[in-house]
Amino acid sequence: MKTHQFEVLVVGAGGAGLMAGLYASRTAKTAIISKLYPTRSHTGAAQGGVGAALGSSEEDHPEWHTYDTVKGSDYLGDQDAIEFMCEEAVDAVYELEHMGLPFDRTAEGKISQRPFGGHTNNITGKPVMRACHAADRTGHMILQTLYQQCIKNNVNFYDEFQVVDLLMTAGKASGVVAIEIATGEMHVFHAKAIIFATGGHGRVWEITSNAYAYTGDGVAITLRRGIPAEDMEFFQFHPTGIFKLGILITEGVRGEGGVLINGKGERFMERYAPTVKDLASRDVISRAIYLEVRDGNGINGKNYMYLDIRPETVNHYAAIDGRKRPDGRPYVVTGEEILGKLPDIVDFCRVYLGVDPITQPMPIQPTAHYAMGGIPTNQYGEVRKDENKNIIPGLYAAGECACVSVHGANRLGTNSLLDLIVFGKHAGLRAAEYSRTADYQPLPEDPTAFAAEQLTRVMEGDGSENAFDIGNEMKKIMFDDMGVFRDEKGMQNALNKIRELKERFKHVRVQDTGKIFNMDLFNAWELGNLLDLAEVTTVSALARTESRGGHSREDYPKRDDENWLKHTFAFMDESGKIELKYQPVTITRFTPKPRVY
């Protein structure tokens, strides 16, 4: 066992982790630990843009962004935190540009912006250009730029180290336990402040846009240490994943004029969101697709729709909508322009579908995409230990693994990249500030015991169960019964199944007994995380007897502000039993009202 000491320790090297590490390292001795090489992080898969009211090409205001985000969250987002994020957004995006991020440009040389779902001009209600983008690889450029800046600033990295436990001493964070993947050796990182930035857990579901690495490690680790998970029932299904594969097709496609078409050739979103149509919020569109499929309006009667970005289609509907360019000319595109703006999407479709989106429509279906819920924090990244806003000294979380909550029941497109840079930065600053005056807590006796116990369990099972099967069964039941639409019966069915799978998981034994790159062992441990999060998600969802944002119940189809304008806090005790508590939503300026697009 090796021991290291850092004032600030960041777990995870995606957008939030790199931003936190970059800021913390300016004043504190900092290290970033990641199970992947930093540039492999899933931030790099984000496509369409990062939201900020720069007003490059048309009028926009952070207040409008705030309102859109509150509305998008179906009023479950905490309005103080949302206002903070949207105000900070403008400087945060300029800062990325100052770090060299190659944004696309307007004709005048400003940062180029495109329309995105749910982002509106608050006076007209029409879509506004707020998504700052670098082609359709904005996340890639953010990830690369932040990693480059970390190299420039000599930030310490521990690449391919799997963090498996959080250490706490006297109610404060004191370290983490990690395993060096290349050697299998245990390392204890002793720290004053620890920032979790471990990303999401979309691998709970069968069809997902998420990376294999998205196994919710941070949330699972903290849950096992008695820290609650907030609003886990809210998981976003992005309406446009590649059929069967789930690979994301950015909302930027619709921002550039693409439309959704059903099996009858109808632009069906006109019926569900008459004002913004194909640029409605993601939950609204995913539900519309399911309803269309149920009515027999899928393509060839199947469970998918077409997303159509062919120039003739775009120009046809742009003319009907009266869409104009910023200079007032009618909005008309060519195939070449589409290729220039969405090169990766075109490439994905050609590779995986053999479809050329310039000449053929893309078959799409909703795909599990984003965790609105996670480790509860305030707007400075400080982790809350309970529903009464008490914090855990020295512990921070940021990015998708955290729940601030700015996304509430449904995240707006472009707000995830924004969340990373704003809250990653503030968590880094706050952790460094804390570490200036805080002392190192003594490490607990036998710090690696709990981690070793977890790993031993999957090494020494009786081997009568196969982890791969358990994983597939979990993904299937969660997609079928805990997807876009839910009801009591289905959710109970899913919960029973997950509990059965958790029992069966105890019999798993990994085949690889080696030390070096034992991916068999890590993947099994990750599956344990997914199972825990699947259970917490389902328990939280069953209790919430209303429909709000990404949690849509057929047996309770209405939003119930009287009883449910509150955040779920799920606690897991040592025996694995889950208890739910609740925290009221913070409402400052915007009184909840019906959500219409």
Next chain:
Amino acid sequence: MQVSLKVFRYNPEKDKKPRYETYKMEADPTDRVLDLLEKVKGYEDGTLSFRRSCAHGVCGSDAMRINGSNKLACKALVQDFGSKITVEPILGLPVIKDLIVDMEPFFDNFRKVLPYFINDDPVPEKERYQSREDRERFDDTTKCILCAACTTSCPSFWASDEYLGPSAIVNAHRFIFDSRDQGAAERLKIMNEIMGVSRCHTIFNCTLACPREIQITKAIGEVKKALMTGSLE
């Protein structure tokens, strides 16, 4: 269709030398080679080790040699390789286990080229302006995902991993030709060193290997030209 998947295996804790295992399985023509590897790992041999994450060609984890060419396993479809598929680790980096190689020499080279934005002027209140033409100038090289498919397809790199290699040069190019950046002179000096661009003999393996379709040989040529002419035009 029936596929025979032949995989390079090496477990340093057990094997004296590398060996090959062949796995026969049912596959769809549109399955990714990565899907096949996952299947082997899930049902045939849990010890099979390889890196992977995003599974759609943007994270750069799973570069490997498939039927002799460098590919991302997640972007390589069965239908493009037929019923006999051989998967081996990328060349020129030490094999650690099965399909996993030591990436450190690769990232060391990346870090040598000052792969970050340099501009010491005071920052403006808003963005630095840049024309669309200036932005377009280096667009192609911003696409690099550091998968190492190019560098490990390069015979000059096979001869010596001291050679910076195509990927590091691509990342230098991304900044040298960015009109906002001020570090070009320093980077060009590095490019001009003995293990810099002069080791590129325009074999084009890198360009063929790039899963992001970056015109790598062209980018290296532009760096060479900048060195010869002393101009970034």
